Amino acid sequence: MIRFLLRRLAWAIPTLWVIVTLSFFMLRLAPGGPFTEARRLPPQVMANLERMYHLNEPVWEQYGRYLEHMVRGDFGPSYVYRSTTVNQLIAQGLPVDLTIGGLALALALLIGMPLGMLAALRQNRAWDYVSMAGAMIGISVPTFVVAPLLILLLAVKAHWLPAGGWSHGRLSHLVLPVAVLTLPLLAYVARLMRGSMIEVLNSPYIRTARAKGLPERTVLLRHALRPALMPLISFLGPAAVNTLTGSIIVEEIFGLPGIGRFFVDGAMNRDYTLVMGVTILYAVLIIAFNLLADVLYGVLDPRARLS
Amino acid sequence: MRSTRRTAELTAAALLEIRALSVQFSTGDGPVYAVNDLDLQVRRGEVLGMVGESGSGKSQTWLAVLGLLAKNGHAEGSVRLDGEEILNAPSRTLTRLRGNRVGMIFQDPMTAMNPFLTVGRQMTEVLQWHRGLSRRAAEARCIEALTAVHITDAARRLQMYPHEFSGGMRQRVMIATALLTEPQLLICDEPTTALDVTVQAQILALLDELRQRHGTAIVLITHDLGVVAQLADRVVVMYAGRQVETAEVHTLYGAYRHPYTEGLLRSVPRLDEARAERLATIPGRPPDLAQRPPGCPFAPRCAYAAPICAQQMPPLVALGPEHLRACHYGGALKSEARGA
Numbered sequence: 306m307i308r309f310l311l312r313r314l315a316w317a318i319p320t321l322w323v324i325v326t327l328s329f330f331m332l333r334l335a336p337g338g339p340f341t342e343a344r345r346l347p348p349q350v351m352a353n354l355e356r357m358y359h360l361n362e363p364v365w366e367q368y369g370r371y372l373e374h375m376v377r378g379d380f381g382p383s384y385v386y387r388s389t390t391v392n393q394l395i396a397q398g399l400p401v402d403l404t405i406g407g408l409a410l411a412l413a414l415l416i417g418m419p420l421g422m423l424a425a426l427r428q429n430r431a432w433d434y435v436s437m438a439g440a441m442i443g444i445s446v447p448t449f450v451v452a453p454l455l456i457l458l459l460a461v462k463a464h465w466l467p468a469g470g471w472s473h474g475r476l477s478h479l480v481l482p483v484a485v486l487t488l489p490l491l492a493y494v495a496r497l498m499r500g501s502m503i504e505v506l507n508s509p510y511i512r513t514a515r516a517k518g519l520p521e522r523t524v525l526l527r528h529a530l531r532p533a534l535m536p537l538i539s540f541l542g543p544a545a546v547n548t549l550t551g552s553i554i555v556e557e558i559f560g561l562p563g564i565g566r567f568f569v570d571g572a573m574n575r576d577y578t579l580v581m582g583v584t585i586l587y588a589v590l591i592i593a594f595n596l597l598a599d600v601l602y603g604v605l606d607p608r609a610r611l612s
Numbered sequence: 613m614r615s616t617r618r619t620a621e622l623t624a625a626a627l628l629e630i631r632a633l634s635v636q637f638s639t640g641d642g643p644v645y646a647v648n649d650l651d652l653q654v655r656r657g658e659v660l661g662m663v664g665e666s667g668s669g670k671s672q673t674w675l676a677v678l679g680l681l682a683k684n685g686h687a688e689g690s691v692r693l694d695g696e697e698i699l700n701a702p703s704r705t706l707t708r709l710r711g712n713r714v715g716m717i718f719q720d721p722m723t724a725m726n727p728f729l730t731v732g733r734q735m736t737e738v739l740q741w742h743r744g745l746s747r748r749a750a751e752a753r754c755i756e757a758l759t760a761v762h763i764t765d766a767a768r769r770l771q772m773y774p775h776e777f778s779g780g781m782r783q784r785v786m787i788a789t790a791l792l793t794e795p796q797l798l799i800c801d802e803p804t805t806a807l808d809v810t811v812q813a814q815i816l817a818l819l820d821e822l823r824q825r826h827g828t829a830i831v832l833i834t835h836d837l838g839v840v841a842q843l844a845d846r847v848v849v850m851y852a853g854r855q856v857e858t859a860e861v862h863t864l865y866g867a868y869r870h871p872y873t874e875g876l877l878r879s880v881p882r883l884d885e886a887r888a889e890r891l892a893t894i895p896g897r898p899p900d901l902a903q904r905p906p907g908c909p910f911a912p913r914c915a916y917a918a919p920i921c922a923q924q925m926p927p928l929v930a931l932g933p934e935h936l937r938a939c940h941y942g943g944a945l946k947s948e949a950r951g952a
Contacts, residue, residue, distance in 0.1 A: 428683070507682075509723040515680055516718075517738050517789070518711030521703070527737070531728045607773040608727055 306603065306610075313599070317592045324588045325581070329371060332577050333364055339384035339575045358384060371581070380585070381578040385570070391582035398564035399586075402551035404474055405561070409486035410541075410548050417491040418537070421498025426525075428503060436495065443492030452485045452558045469560040482559045486548060497540055502533045531605055538605070542598035546590045550583075626653040627796055627829050628677070633689035633699070635669065635676045635853070644901045646672040648853040650689070651928070654797060657827040659819075661844030661861065663834060663876065667898055669853035670833045674799045678716060679706045694796075712742045715790030719802035721782035725774040732770030735789050742793050757788040761818055780811035784818065791822060798822075799831045804839060816842055837880050841865060846934065849873050852899040852909035855928060858936040869937045871914045874945050908940070916941040 340346060340354050355361045359370060374381055380391035420440075424433040459481065460468035472478045505511060506529055514528045551565025564583060571579035602609045635647035647669040654660050662670040676687035679701065691699040698709060710716070718724040726734060735757070736750035745753070751770060758766035761784040774782055783803060790798055800819065804812035820843055823830050832844055840847055840861065847864045849857045849872065857870035868874055875894040896913035908914070911921035920940050928938045 509718060509720060510726040512680060513718060513724045513786075514726065516678060516710055516716040517741075518707045518709065519737060519741055520707050523737070523741070527729070528726050532726075606728060607730075608775050 306600075309603070310596075310600070313596050317596075320592060321585070321588060325372070325375065325585060326368075328581060328584045329368055330364070332575070332580060335575065337575050339577060341575070358382070371578075375581075375585070380582040383576055383579045385574045385576040385579065391578050394567065394579065395564055395582055395586060398551070398562055398567065401471060401474070401561055402556075402563040402565060403549055405479065405482050405486060405555070405563070406545075406549040406551065408479065408483045409490055410545055412483065412487045413490035413494050414541075416487075417494030418498050420491075421495040421500075422502050422525075422533075424495065424499040425502035425506065433499075437499065440492035440495045443488045444496070448485050448489070448552065448554050449558065451488060452481070452555065455481055455485060456558070469558070471561050482555050482561060485555055485558075486552065490544065490548060493540070493544070494537065497537055498533065501536045502529065505529045505533045508532075534605060535602070538598050538601050542594045543591065546587065546594050550587055550590065627656045627694065628654040629690075629692045630673070630677070631690040631692075633673065633676065633687065633691065635672050635681065635685060635687045637682070637685045639684065642902055645904050646685075646853050646901060647676065647687075648904070650853075650855055652848060652855065652858075654829050654831060656796070657823065657829055658845045659823060659830045659832055659843050661832045661834065661840035661847040662850060663837060663840055663847060664850035665835060665898060667852075667901060668850040670850045671801050672853075673850075674716065674801065674831060674833060678710050678714060678799070679703070680710075680716075708742070711738055711790070711795075712793045713795055714797045714799065715793070715795040716799040716801065717783070717786040717790050717803055720806040721779055721786055722774075722806065724786060725782055727774055729773075730770065731772055731774060731777070731785055734774075735770070735785070735792065738789060738792050753792065754788075757792050758785070760791075761785075761788045763788070778811075779807050780814060783807060783811075783815055787815070787818065787822070791826070791828070794826060795828060797829045797831065799833070801833045802835070803832070805834070805836065812839075819843060837876060849876065852901065854909060854938065855936070856910065856938050858934075859932075860934045863932070863935055867935075869931055869935070869945070870939050871916050871941065871945065872910045874947055875913075878947055908938070914941075915946070916943070 338360065339358075340351060346354070352361070359367055362370075371381065378392075380395075382388075382390050383394055386394060420436055424436045427433045456468045459466045466480050467478050468481075470478055511524060511528055514524045519528075550568075551561075551563035553565040553569050555561070556563045556565045564586075567579055567583045568587075570576070571583060599609075630650055630652040633647055633650040633652075634645070637644040637646060646667075650669075650673060652673075662673070664670045672681065672685070675681050676685070677691050677699070679698075681687060687699060689699060690697060693709070693713065698705065701709075725731070732751060732754060735754040736745075736747055739745045739750035739753055740747065743750075754770060755766040758769065763769060763781060763784055769777075774785075777785065787798075787803075798819075803819070804815050807815060816839060819830060819832075822828060830843075832840060834840060844861045846858065846860050848855055849864070849870065851872050857864070857868060857873045859868070864873065865877065868877060872894075875892070878892040879894060881891055894913055899909045899912075905911075905922070907920070907922040907924055908917075908926050911917045914921065918940060924940070926938045926940045928936050931937055
């Protein structure tokens with residue numbers, strides 16, 4: 306297990322390097338730069354700016370400089386958010402997304418898993434149809450429809466909750482964005498859980514467990530639950546990263562200071578360092594969560610432990 | 613392997629009595645009739661072979677007996693174990709019965725064991741649940757049970773997972789598990805089909821050894837007539853969910869009286885005969901179980917069929933003390949002169 310972890314961690318370094326290099330040069334290939342705006346700057350100002358941010362140097366020199374700083378954990382100054390570093394931007398924004406995304410993930414799992422299991426046990430009965438129809442709606446209605454609807458009903462009409470803002474993470478401000486993020490995730494988890502549970506319950510080893518006369522709760526909890534969790538783990542790796550790194554739609558609608566907007570803003574503004582920063586953060590999280598998923602696989606499934 | 617001495621003991625009252633058992637499955641295309649109006653007995657300590665092709669109802673009969681039918685399945689009729697009605701019994705009754713008084717093992721030992729649990733866990737849970745033993749006491753019994761089915765180094769193997777075992781070893785584990793509670797009846801659903809021939813012989817020898825030692829009655833569900841010939845005392849031949857012929861094993865092989873039995877036996881390849889002609893086959897297709905024809909279900913494929921066969925179901929008639937047959941045809945079968 307430890308050797309497996311070390312090998313996977315060693316592989317993460319070249320993987321990251323490829324991602325960093327590709328994104329760095331692809332960004333430079335995009336036309337324009339951080340200071341080419343609709344309102345053109347005087348040539349002298351432009352030259353000064355480029356000198357200050359080393360943009361006048363050859364690209365490979367900039368690349369070397371970037372790698373050097375990156376290894377030290379310094380992602381450089383943002384070009385657009387003046388006098389702020391990328392590290393500061395992420396450090397300010399990420400906790401917002403981790404809070405909202407973490408809560409949404411936890412809720413989606415806590416509610417979605419039992420919901421899906423119950424639907425599987427009541428397959429083709431009323432409860433199954435109702436919950437799966439609900440899940441289908443949860444998946445197919447986009448957040449930019451659900452969010453304004455909830456704001457209209459619960460904030461504007463009923464005045465139960467604030468329509469937006471962060472307020473240092475006050476609970477009342479968390480409810481709506483968390484709910485909006487949870488809904489599709491929960492629906493997905495429930496459907497996945499239902500599907501895998503039904504498959505497992507039809508497998509020969511469950512029939513064997515029943516033929517041994519075990520009570521149904523033992524059959525479910527000891528024999529069926531663990532195998533049924535496996536597809537969920539593969540899904541959760543990437544899904545957790547997407548949820549934890551924020552959604553630009555949810556952040557925009559609720560006016561939250563997260564980092565989701567940086568993915569889009571940074572790219573639109575050619576804010577090279579900011580795009581690089583969030584890309585690397587995303588890549589590191591993806592690698593980490595996939596590794597975590599693999600470890601969990603090994604913990605749960607003895608057949609995955611060998612290699 | 614079969615001892616003739618035992619035949620006399622078999623006359624004791626039936627251990628399990630099936631009466632008018634019918635099994636249906638509701639599907640999107642309407643009902644499927646898997647077992648129709650089956651009457652059958654299993655006597656104490658005997659080995660009863662159930663033969664027939666896929667879809668003949670031989671497995672569904674026993675899944676129905678234990679209440680293990682798929683969710684869309686439904687059984688009617690009566691099944692008595694030691695005089696107690698068990699068909700469609702409440703689940704509390706069934707969970708005390710299954711794996712305790714009646715054990716069942718399945719075709720493919722690769723998929724019949726839970727890959728996520730150790731072999732030990734899958735064995736001890738039976739004793740913990742049915743006998744209330746502690747985990748440790750159960751483990752000691754499991755080691756004995758594994759040793760009894762000729763698995764060496766049993767204590768260490770209890771900690772291992774099914775995928776670390778070979779197919780033959782897994783089937784031994786399944787048998788050992790089923791026998792932990794010393795059941796009166798062991799139902800073996802194609803126990804050797806997924807195994808290669810030498811392992812198959814070992815498993816059959818093991819089953820024979822166990823019934824000799826413990827007097828466990830065994831139901832052997834198979835499409836392999838060779839397996840039945842080796843182990844069974846009596847044989848039930850099933851077709852389209854119906855019993856077409858039942859006899860003691862030597863009667864069945866030597867003096868079968870049903871055209872379907874004849875077809876089955878003649879389509880077994882034999883190594884002791886010259887390859888003069890092509891292997892015999894039964895013409896036509898297996899029956900459509902969504903239909904319940906008024907007459908004999910085998911009639912469309914039967915070489916001896918008369919007009920009455922398609923119109924009227926032949927009753928199950930006793931031809932001898934242990935020989936039953938459901939067929940209208942009264943003449944001699946073509947291959948009988950050959951003396952199979």
